[in-house]
Amino acid sequence: MSKVVLKNVVKQFGSVKAVDTLSIEIQDQEFAVLVGSSGCGKTTALRMIAGLETATSGDIFIDDVRVNDLPPRDRDIAMVFQNYALYPHMNVRENMGFGLKIQKLSGSEINARVQEAADILGINELLDRKPKELSGGQRQRVAVGRAIVRKPKVFLFDEPLSNLDAKLRVAMRAEISKLHRRLGATIIYVTHDQVEAMTMADRIFIMSKGVLQQHGSPMEVYAQPANRFVAGFIGSPAMNFVEATLKAEDSDIFITGNGFCLKAPLAFQPALQAHLGRPVVFGIRPEDIALSDDTSTDPGNILTARADVVETLGSEIFIHLACGDDTLVARLPVPDRPVEVGQTLRLGLNLARSHVFDKDSSNTIV
Amino acid sequence: MKNKLVSNALFYLLVLVIALMVLFPFLWMLSSSFKTQVDIIAWPPRLFFEPTLQNYIKVFEEQDFLKYFVNSTIVGGLAVGFSLLLGLPAAYTISRYTQKRLAVFILLARLMPGISFLMPWYIIFSRLGLMDSYTALVLSHMLIALPIVVWIMASYFNGIPTEMEESAMVDGATRQYAFLKIILPLSGPGIITATTLSFIFSWNNFMFSQVLSMEKTRTLPIAVYNFVSYAEVDWGGVMAAAVAIMTPAIIITMIFQKYVVKGLTMGAVKG
Ligand SMILES: Nc1ncnc2c1ncn2[C@@H]1O[C@H](COP(=O)(O)OP(=O)(O)OP(=O)(O)O)[C@@H](O)[C@H]1O
Ligand SMILES: [Mg+2]
Numbered sequence: 001m002s003k004v005v006l007k008n009v010v011k012q013f014g015s016v017k018a019v020d021t022l023s024i025e026i027q028d029q030e031f032a033v034l035v036g037s038s039g040c041g042k043t044t045a046l047r048m049i050a051g052l053e054t055a056t057s058g059d060i061f062i063d064d065v066r067v068n069d070l071p072p073r074d075r076d077i078a079m080v081f082q083n084y085a086l087y088p089h090m091n092v093r094e095n096m097g098f099g100l101k102i103q104k105l106s107g108s109e110i111n112a113r114v115q116e117a118a119d120i121l122g123i124n125e126l127l128d129r130k131p132k133e134l135s136g137g138q139r140q141r142v143a144v145g146r147a148i149v150r151k152p153k154v155f156l157f158d159e160p161l162s163n164l165d166a167k168l169r170v171a172m173r174a175e176i177s178k179l180h181r182r183l184g185a186t187i188i189y190v191t192h193d194q195v196e197a198m199t200m201a202d203r204i205f206i207m208s209k210g211v212l213q214q215h216g217s218p219m220e221v222y223a224q225p226a227n228r229f230v231a232g233f234i235g236s237p238a239m240n241f242v243e244a245t246l247k248a249e250d251s252d253i254f255i256t257g258n259g260f261c262l263k264a265p266l267a268f269q270p271a272l273q274a275h276l277g278r279p280v281v282f283g284i285r286p287e288d289i290a291l292s293d294d295t296s297t298d299p300g301n302i303l304t305a306r307a308d309v310v311e312t313l314g315s316e317i318f319i320h321l322a323c324g325d326d327t328l329v330a331r332l333p334v335p336d337r338p339v340e341v342g343q344t345l346r347l348g349l350n351l352a353r354s355h356v357f358d359k360d361s362s363n364t365i366v
Numbered sequence: 367m368k369n370k371l372v373s374n375a376l377f378y379l380l381v382l383v384i385a386l387m388v389l390f391p392f393l394w395m396l397s398s399s400f401k402t403q404v405d406i407i408a409w410p411p412r413l414f415f416e417p418t419l420q421n422y423i424k425v426f427e428e429q430d431f432l433k434y435f436v437n438s439t440i441v442g443g444l445a446v447g448f449s450l451l452l453g454l455p456a457a458y459t460i461s462r463y464t465q466k467r468l469a470v471f472i473l474l475a476r477l478m479p480g481i482s483f484l485m486p487w488y489i490i491f492s493r494l495g496l497m498d499s500y501t502a503l504v505l506s507h508m509l510i511a512l513p514i515v516v517w518i519m520a521s522y523f524n525g526i527p528t529e530m531e532e533s534a535m536v537d538g539a540t541r542q543y544a545f546l547k548i549i550l551p552l553s554g555p556g557i558i559t560a561t562t563l564s565f566i567f568s569w570n571n572f573m574f575s576q577v578l579s580m581e582k583t584r585t586l587p588i589a590v591y592n593f594v595s596y597a598e599v600d601w602g603g604v605m606a607a608a609v610a611i612m613t614p615a616i617i618i619t620m621i622f623q624k625y626v627v628k629g630l631t632m633g634a635v636k637g
Contacts, residue, residue, distance in 0.1 A: 050532075051536075052532050052535070052536070071535070071540075072535045072536045073536070073537075073539060073540065077536060078536060079532075079533065083527065085529035087530065087533075087548055089551045089552060098534065098537055098539075099537035099538050102537065102539055102543070103538060150537070
């Protein structure tokens, strides 16, 4: 059992509220990812859980014990720092055994545990090297190794992959996920990379400016974003946002903007009713836009736009579209006929998966 | 291309001028130490002369040079040792808890002319019966060594990422243990710099010993002064003594200069 609970935690640096009334509950064995743009308070939150920073107010519990006043060493946690923070004057073996030595374990016990961790991470042949003789990826493994030898209640990771190249990052992502299952550990993982968050997390916690915006499984935050920030943050390329107004005509509601008029799906109508005539933001993901040659489809979901830029990625293409004053990105499978720049395209939108946000509050209406 | 040549030439000219300005007194001292009194005060100064070792013989025979040497070593060594003992944790605290005011306060103590401490010290130490004791001299020399240690080491510690000890603390260490086992082992170049500089400053200090010590604890610079009497100044003896005193300092500097330069710039460029 290792649960981490934050209740109304605030951290103030002078006039800056780095973390604002943060309440989260992380379950035993959960892989929780704290994600948000740079400076949103992720690291600060993690450091408060570690005990490296004291909370200005609020309570932090690990396994129902209030740890606010416990120093890091009494919290039974392990942390992997962004720059790994390996001890330069110790070799890998000593680095990994450092915490065990403090626990006064016997030499043979330390050796056995270091060996076990080294086997898991495949760093056996590195044990006698100094950190400066390691590559970035190897250092990262050692840092993880130093965390797992101690078998702590909770693992804290602060952007551990951000210093690695793209390919290695993908590999380590899978490896950390595997490690999580193997150890059955509770992990709190901080990143600004939504792809990392989506691929690794059991539950994602999205923060912005110190405030928790939403939490849920990757699919939940992808499909049902709580507000415009979450909608724009999760997913790549990011969701398209277009300013619009809502108009009622006959028994239908239309989302109209500068160069388009879309018929809201029936399921949207009850929620949209209250916002008729008010400024809203219409959001649609690039992957929910498709080329539509079929003129017979209900025209309520058709958008006409000019192709401005076409990016070919091999398996798919991104088209930057100009529609009235707005620009959108569409993500499509490579079409049979190549799309020319300047060409006018007829696009079908999957409106059932689109969203409408209140322009003032940015909250999701549907 | 031509510009580069000109600027290079200017650069070396400047270096030469500065080097001459810095080295001239030293060279003058060195040559005088091998001259007779007559040669020294001759006008115009004699560039070529018959060198004599008489001055050095005088220094080592007439003066108890070895005793002064030992005293300087004891006083410098202890003052630097205690300054490290007190200054390293102080510097660490200043660095990690950004105690700027404390740091400035320590610097102020260093910037105050040493002579302003001498009167109170003289009174305090004589009341305590500590005149001519190593205690008094070591304490006074710590005024020189401690600020050097604190300032060099605080900026050195600033260059060590805080994650170092934070990682150790998460791993189960107390802050003190992390300081001893992680931070100090990484501070070698800084400690060598601070030690070298503060030892040399202590070594060269004349004033404190002149006032606070008598026969027993006199340090080396006093030996120079012994060649100055009411009637005349024995320039040859003064110069020879000065050279003899400077030599160890120069040797130490040459041995450690690599570290000193590294240590002094370490705080600036975060690695
Ligand atoms: N020690 C500190 N003193 C003052 N302000 C701080 C301190 N640490 C962080 N902050 C501020 O708190 C806010 C949150 O910082 P934090 O490091 O938690 O962000 P982050 O989400 O981890 O960002 P990044 O993705 O860039 O690492 C920032 O505005 C930062 O400037
Ligand atoms: Mg951070």
